[in-house]
Amino acid sequence: MKKLLAIELIKLSKLRSLRVILLIYFGLAPLIVYGFYSFFNTFMGPLMAVSGQTGEWNPFVFPDVWGFVTWSSSWFNILIGVIVVIVMTNEYSYRTLKQNIIDGASFKEVIIGKFFIVFILSTIVTLYTLILGIIYGAANSETMDIWNGINDIPKYYFQTICYFSFAFFFASVLKKPAVSIIFFIVSFIAEFILGQFLKAGGLEQVYAFFPLNSFSNLVPIPILQEAIKMAEERTGETPFILENSTNLLVCLFYMTLFFLISLWVIKRRDL
Amino acid sequence: MSEVLSTNGLRKEYKDTIALRDLSITVEKGQIFGLLGPNGSGKTTTLGILLGVIKPKKGTFSWFGNGQKDENRKNIGALLETPNFYPYLNAVDNLKIVSKIKDVKNSEEAIERVLKRVNLWERKKSKFKTYSLGMKQRLALASCMLADPDVLVLDEPTNGLDPQGIAEIRSLIMDIAKEGKTIIIASHLLDEIEKMCTHVAIMKYGELLQVGTLEEIMTQDRMLMIKADDLDKAKKVIDTTDHISIIDEPVGELLIAVDEKYSNAEINKLFAENEVYLSGLRDHKKNLESTFLEIVK
Numbered sequence: 001m002k003k004l005l006a007i008e009l010i011k012l013s014k015l016r017s018l019r020v021i022l023l024i025y026f027g028l029a030p031l032i033v034y035g036f037y038s039f040f041n042t043f044m045g046p047l048m049a050v051s052g053q054t055g056e057w058n059p060f061v062f063p064d065v066w067g068f069v070t071w072s073s074s075w076f077n078i079l080i081g082v083i084v085v086i087v088m089t090n091e092y093s094y095r096t097l098k099q100n101i102i103d104g105a106s107f108k109e110v111i112i113g114k115f116f117i118v119f120i121l122s123t124i125v126t127l128y129t130l131i132l133g134i135i136y137g138a139a140n141s142e143t144m145d146i147w148n149g150i151n152d153i154p155k156y157y158f159q160t161i162c163y164f165s166f167a168f169f170f171a172s173v174l175k176k177p178a179v180s181i182i183f184f185i186v187s188f189i190a191e192f193i194l195g196q197f198l199k200a201g202g203l204e205q206v207y208a209f210f211p212l213n214s215f216s217n218l219v220p221i222p223i224l225q226e227a228i229k230m231a232e233e234r235t236g237e238t239p240f241i242l243e244n245s246t247n248l249l250v251c252l253f254y255m256t257l258f259f260l261i262s263l264w265v266i267k268r269r270d271l
Numbered sequence: 272m273s274e275v276l277s278t279n280g281l282r283k284e285y286k287d288t289i290a291l292r293d294l295s296i297t298v299e300k301g302q303i304f305g306l307l308g309p310n311g312s313g314k315t316t317t318l319g320i321l322l323g324v325i326k327p328k329k330g331t332f333s334w335f336g337n338g339q340k341d342e343n344r345k346n347i348g349a350l351l352e353t354p355n356f357y358p359y360l361n362a363v364d365n366l367k368i369v370s371k372i373k374d375v376k377n378s379e380e381a382i383e384r385v386l387k388r389v390n391l392w393e394r395k396k397s398k399f400k401t402y403s404l405g406m407k408q409r410l411a412l413a414s415c416m417l418a419d420p421d422v423l424v425l426d427e428p429t430n431g432l433d434p435q436g437i438a439e440i441r442s443l444i445m446d447i448a449k450e451g452k453t454i455i456i457a458s459h460l461l462d463e464i465e466k467m468c469t470h471v472a473i474m475k476y477g478e479l480l481q482v483g484t485l486e487e488i489m490t491q492d493r494m495l496m497i498k499a500d501d502l503d504k505a506k507k508v509i510d511t512t513d514h515i516s517i518i519d520e521p522v523g524e525l526l527i528a529v530d531e532k533y534s535n536a537e538i539n540k541l542f543a544e545n546e547v548y549l550s551g552l553r554d555h556k557k558n559l560e561s562t563f564l565e566i567v568k
Contacts, residue, residue: 007371014359090357099355102322103372103414104345271324 004113012087012117021083025076025125030132033072040222059222060140063149067222069133070156073125074219077160078185080121081167085180087117088171098271107267111172115259118168122160129156152219159218162251165258166211172262188212204240208247211254217247273300274336275422275453276321281330283316283477290316291477293330298455298470300421303448305464306457307563308474314457315352316477318426322349334422345373348415349424354407358400362391362410365399366417373418385413389443405436412443422453429460441467465559475567489562492528494518495538498551499525508545515541518565526555528565 012018037059059068091097091114100110130153138144167184174180195207207213242250276298283291291313298304306314319325321332323344334343356365363382370378386392389409394402402410408428415423428444429437441463448454448467458464464471465485472482481488499505502525509515514530515538529538535552542549555561 003371003374007368010360010364010368010371011357014364016359094357095353095355096357098324098351100368100372101324102344102349102351103369104341104343104347105372106341268326270319270326 001112004109005116008113008116008120012120015087015090017086018083021079022124025079026128029073029076029128032075033069033132033136036068036072058140060136062137062141062143062145064222065133065137065140066149066152067219069129069136070152070159070219071222073129073132074156074159074216076125077163078188080125080160081163081184082181083121084118084164084167085171085184086177088114088168089175089177089180092175093177095271097266101271108263111259111263111266114168114172115165118161118164121164122157125160126153126157129153155218158248158251159215162211162215162218162255165255166215169258169262173265208240208242209250211251214242214247214250214254217242218251274298275300275302276332276334276455277336278317278321278332279330281317281320281332282328283313283320283325284328289477291320291327292479294474294477294479295330296472296479296482298453300453301451302470303454303456303468305468305471306455306474307461307464307471307559308457309567310459311476312474312567313477314474315426317474318349318351318424318455318457322347322351322424324351345418346420347422347424348418348420349426350408350411350415350428351424351426353430354411354414356399356407356410356414359398361398362386362395362413365410366414369414369417375418381417381419385416388416389413404431405433405439408432408436408440409443412440416447420452422455423447425454425456425458427458428456429458429463437463461558461560461563471559473563473566480566485559488566489557489559492565493531494555494557494561494565495527495529495535496521496551496553496555497525497527497538497542497549498523499542499547499549501547504545505542505547505549508542508547511545512541516565516568518561518568524551526561 040059059065097110101107133153134146137146166187170180170184170187171177174183191210191212195210195213198204198207208217274297276296278294278296281291281294282289294313294317306317308314316325320327321334323339323341332339335346337343357368363386366382366385367378370381375381383392386395389412391406391409391413394406399407399410412428415425425444429440432440437460444454444456444467456464456467468485470482470484471488473480473488497505502523505525506517509517509525509527514533516528517525518528519526535554539549539552
């Protein structure tokens with residue numbers, strides 16, 4: 001395992017596209033967090049009123065900051081997912097996956113190595129989000145109650161692993177970087193549209209088990225409770241949302257499935 | 272001699288094409304085994320299967336009498352088709368990856384040793400993508416030698432190189448061969464194979480046509496170069512006999528393969544009886560190229 005990690009770190013250390021995308025992420029993430037803050041306060045005022053809040057909503061105080069930074073950062077998962085796609089498809093275009101096998105690596109080792117990349121990237125973005133949360137919270141809170149609500153961070157970590165596994169799955173199966181990136185991004189839109197049809201058809205329970213929807217629900221929108229209350233008042237019905245533990249199991253199932261399908265596809269195809 | 276590789280009925284099919292037809296060969300320790308054949312004969316498919324990157328439809332193979340385990344490939348240095356490295360990494364980083372996969376001990380020393388051997392030590396910090404084709408091939412050979420393997424598998428190692436590059440690579444391979452390593456080499460360059468190989472397998476359309484030592488392959492039949500006023504008529508005569516076949520048709524002459532038991536006089540008489548009068552008949556020194564053409568014709 002240590003050997004596989006070392007191999008992947010050598011590959012990643014000089015990869016320019018990784019540096020560029022991570023720099024974009026590091027630069028944009030704090031700005032996007034502020035962008036969402038402005039958006040909620042400008043357009044979501046009525047939601048605040050539902051929960052009896054008045055004035056401007058400040059999501060940068062502990063413990064709200066954890067839910068807010070993790071949810072805002074989760075929008076960057078697509079961008080980081082692109083790195084996963086690039087790293088995996090590079091192995092096909094450079095024919096190095098084939099060479100690694102020729103040199104004596106097993107297919108399982110190659111796939112585990114790539115999953116290390118998923119974990120490395122997830123760790124980087126989660127640590128950055130943690131630091132952002134601490135900085136925002138410390139700057140805006142009267143008391144440094146860091147631990148309250150920090151369980152959003154491990155949930156976010158798990159969410160990034162799930163999203164990146166999904167990107168890895170497309171890259172493994174489709175091999176071409178552009179095609180994989182397009183399918184990866186379009187799948188978000190496609191699942192959302194399909195979900196709306198299912199909801200309209202009274203099949204909300206089915207949509208709750210869809211992969212991207214499950215991943216997304218790991219770190220829900222910070223004003224979710226307010227949104228639920230508003231929906232209940234308007235329709236008289238409670239929206240269907242999976243229990244946290246069930247949702248975690250669904251996500252774990254999909255992550256394992258993506259890993260196994262990737263391994264199966266790579267093992268049975270000629271390189 | 273101990274057996275390094277054995278294949279038993281290897282077969283590969285692609286939709287409506289049979290790329291490899293039940294190949295069974297054995298390679299012994301210390302042999303320099305040439306795999307010959309025209310394009311599409313199944314050489315690369317064979318090597319791809321043996322190196323674990325192509326799945327056979329049928330058949331089995333075994334390296335070192337140890338089956339098809341992934342571990343076996345760590346004791347094989349292989350270059351299949353083109354040198355495959357990470358273009359944005361330098362030679363040292365690329366070889367570090369190989370050394371980790373192959374569990375090479377003292378990898379830094381090993382990397383220095385092989386890079387010096389292929390004359391790339393001075394360019395060790397240059398990215399792979401900046402290398403010339405010859406340098407890329409040399410780095411691939413360095414990678415093959417990194418773990419000091421018992422076997423080298425080389426698929427067209429001189430492909431695309433200029434004469435100087437070909438000479439460099441050939442010299443390197445000859446040096447490696449002197450160390451007693453087993454080398455399996457697929458090449459179009461028959462001259463190269465003839466100079467290097469102890470054993471040869473000749474393939475066509477995925478089928479093994481001949482296999483044996485270089486002498487065994489080359490002593491089959493003998494060859495004559497004939498001249499005649501009417502070569503078309505001479506060809507018709509050849510078509511009617513079992514013991515003569517046309518190998519090549521250089522301008523104004525015919526290169527023919529003749530069964531060992533027929534003398535030149537008997538051949539001359541055969542043509543004369545069919546009203547073809549030869550103006551020239553001389554023994555043609557066989558080489559691997561003419562033997563190859565005879566076998567795959």
